[in-house]
Amino acid sequence: MRRDKRTANHRRAVEKVAKLHRKIRLQRLDHAHKTALDLVRQHDFIPHEDLKIRNMVRRAAPKPDPDTSGAFLPNGASAKAGLNRSISDTGWGCS
Template identity: 60%
Template sequence: MILACDEVPAEPLPATGSIVGIDMGVRQFFTTSDGEHVAHPRFFQVMAGELAEAQRHLATFPKRTRRRTKKHRAAARKVATIHAKIRRQRLDHHHKRANELIRDHDVIAHKKLNTAGMTKSPEAKADPETPGGFLPNGAAAKAGLNRSILDAGWGLFFGILAQKAESAARRVIPVDARNTSRTCPTCGHVAKENRLTQTKFECTACGFTANADHVGAMNILSRAGLALCHVA
C-alpha cells in the first residue's frame, strides 16, 4: 500500500518578542543565552555496552558463507535493532527540544558548525627520531570527542530546527563560531586564556566569570542581534 499526502501547510505561531542564542556542547546538549542547560542524553553511550556485545556475537559467525544461518540472521537483526533504537531516541529528543525553542522564541541563533570537519581524525605525524614511529597526536582523546559530537547529532538537530522554524514563521540565524567562548560578553576582550576549563570562563581583562557555554551562547545572541540590525 502506498500512501500519499499533500504538503503540510505552514502554521505561524504567535510572536513572543523573544530572541535566544544556543551554544551546542558535549557536556550539555546546548546552553541558552538565558543560562538554561539542556542535558545531553548520550543515547549511543547508554547503549554502547549492549551494542558492543551484539556486535561481538555477530562477529563470531564466518564472514563468507553461501547461506546465512537462522542464528546469523538473528544476530544481524539484533545489531540493526539497537542502532535503530538509538536513532529513534535521538530523533525524538531533537524534535522535542526544537519544538520548545520554536514555541518560546521568535529568533534562535546558533554557531555555524562544520560537524563533518570537526569529527575528522587527526593526521598521523611521523617521529623523525624514531624510524617507523609516530608522534603523539591526541587521537584517543579526539576519538572520544568525535563520538560525543556524533552522538549529539548537531547537524541533524539544526536541520530539524530550521524546518520547524520555517513552518512556524520563526527565524534561525547561524553565526560565526570563532571565539564565541573566548570573548568576554562584558568588556569584549578576546583571549584564549579567558577560557580556563571546558566549563569555566574568567576574563583576564575585567575579571568577569561565568559558565563557558553560557558565555558562548550570550556571544552568539549578540552576533545574531548585529546580523538582524544589518538586515534591517
C-alpha cells in the same frame, strides 16, 4: 558447491541489531523534535549555524619533531579522539 553462511540464527541476530539501531535513531529524533519545539515556544528568535561536522571530527594532524628525523611531537590526538567520539555519538549529522 559452497554452503550459504547466512543461517537463520545469523538473520535473526542481524534483525535484532537493526531493531536496536532503529530504536536509538527514533529516540534521538524524538529528543531533537521535542527540544526544537520547546525552544520555538520559549524564544522569538533562534539563530542557526551550519556546522561542518566532517571537519570537526577529522583526526589530529601529526606534528613532526624538527630536532629528530622521523619522530613526532605530542599533538593531543587521544583527547581529539575522545572529542570525535562524543561528537559522532551526539547525532548532529542525523536528520
